[in-house]
Amino acid sequence: MDGSPTRLFALWLRDLRNTAGLTLEQLARRTGYGRTTVSDAMRGKDHPSRPVTLAVVGACGGDVDRWAVFWAEVRRALDPNAYGPVDITPPPWDPPAPENGTHGVHGEQCPAGCTRTDPHGWYVESVHTQVRLDTPAAEAVERRVIVATCDGLTDIPVAFSVPRRAGDVTAGHGLDVSAVRGGRLELREHPYESYFQQRLVLPAPLRAGIRHEYVLRLRIPPAQPMAPHFVHIPLTRSEHFRLRVRFDPAREPRAVWQLTGVPPAVIYQQSPGTRLLSPDRRGTVAVEFEAMKVGYGYGLCWQYE
Template sequence: MGRPQKEIVLDGSPTRLFAYWLRDLRGSAGFTLVQLARRTGFSKTTVSDAMRGENHPSRPVTLAIVRACGGDVPRWGVFWSQVRRALDPDCPDGLAEVTPPPWEDAAGRAGGVHAEHCPADCGRTEPHGWYTESVSTLLRLDTPTPEALERRVVVATCDGLARIPVGVSVPRRPGDTSVGHGLETSVVQGGRLEDEGPRYESYFERVLVLPAPLRAGTRHVYEVRLRIPPAQPMAPHFVHVPLTRSEHFRLRVRFDRARPPRAVWRLAGVPTAVIYERNPGAPVLRPDERGLVEAEFRAMKVGYGYGLCWRESGAG
């Protein structure tokens, strides 16, 4: 087997951003570089270079990869053109015009206006300054260390919303008594992280500073990448516990096909204590041929858990 591609560090470069998402598309399809080369008709070196993040690939190579992986070819064509334009030193708009995937199902919805507003003359931004319209998370357990890409659509309910707390609980895996315990967080799009918020032994909070203050009723999309530090074990579950209004949660977990879980089950509207019981108590789910298990939740109750638990290979 060939060496795995070097990890892409997102540093604001449109070339790296494009390669990051092209590589993500290939990962979702589950193809090796050799398989992808065979399906596209281009060499392994060519398809590998397209996802290296050093140079913007040609349009024919890009669309051949997208087509082979079952991606949205027209939208990827637009995305390719946006990045090409952003790389043009004479283009005044630059990165402002780059809209990376995953895209909204309904065109233009992310920047639209919602009907909900705060009470008249409300000047507060919390706790009712915004709510979460949707959360879409892809958790990768087939990577060297667990990582999640999380996309959120929030709706401002007060004029002038400029900052949103981003809090994540990372419980210890049973039996883990190591000294170090952390979480790496970075923004893919939709703002920048600033200032550490409250931080406890297993809870990490940062503040997302939005590109511009939002008007009441305006939607905003942001994406964060969460990564468990190398060698740190992860608790065998991923659960969304809404602390404020949250309307829709979609979770996809990609397991390592070489080490499939013994059992996977849904948690829907459970007290947090139930998460740690390690008892399926529900129909057991099985990963598909790509190692994926998916679950969706709506009408979620604040303070209750929604997500997936699993029992790993070799676990009792």
């Protein structure tokens, strides 16, 4: 996802609504607000008002008090006059405690009778991503291993943000995502220009505790410039991320630096906050991260000029 706190907030508000299984019409009736108002609250274009937010959260059965804090954190992050860094802590805030005993191979299980497939029903054990910038069009191959915490997990959401590079005024803006192995992609959605989401349907339902590996290939259209970063922002528990970016040896960046647990807005500051990294003789920079915090960014940024 991109670096906007507003978009981060909207993503989790949409996730809450999806978990509750409410249509926009049902949500409008329960909140007393119009359909357009509740829809706009989840679009990510503008930060919704506090009353609308808490009405939506209450209608969806969410934690109104904690969402009020989350709303205030985002509001402060959007305030140009706010002093100092703003720590935004998105959901989930209180993950369910593991059940006693063991189940599957990892000893973790959701409450009895749980049929949900939102992020609480699985977590990410590892993400290994190889980004190629030495090809005619930028592409990445991503191998993920997930662990089910619900019996009968059949599909999971996959989503990517492809923000425009500064100065890009081309008409189109796209991303091609294909499943190499481990499932098939369905329900392609493009809710706003930079955000692409689908569902990965697994080859067979997973039992709680079972690991599953899948591989995706991401391609930027040939004429579309890529923003100068690649960042993993976990939206559920994510234990390990390894990233390798291979630059074009004929056009290596002037500076490359690592991002570790930064708020999304920091990604776009294009200001090295850590020591600079140098590509190896093959033009590659590699980094690894462990035990990442939900909602924060991990990866690489670079500058060509």
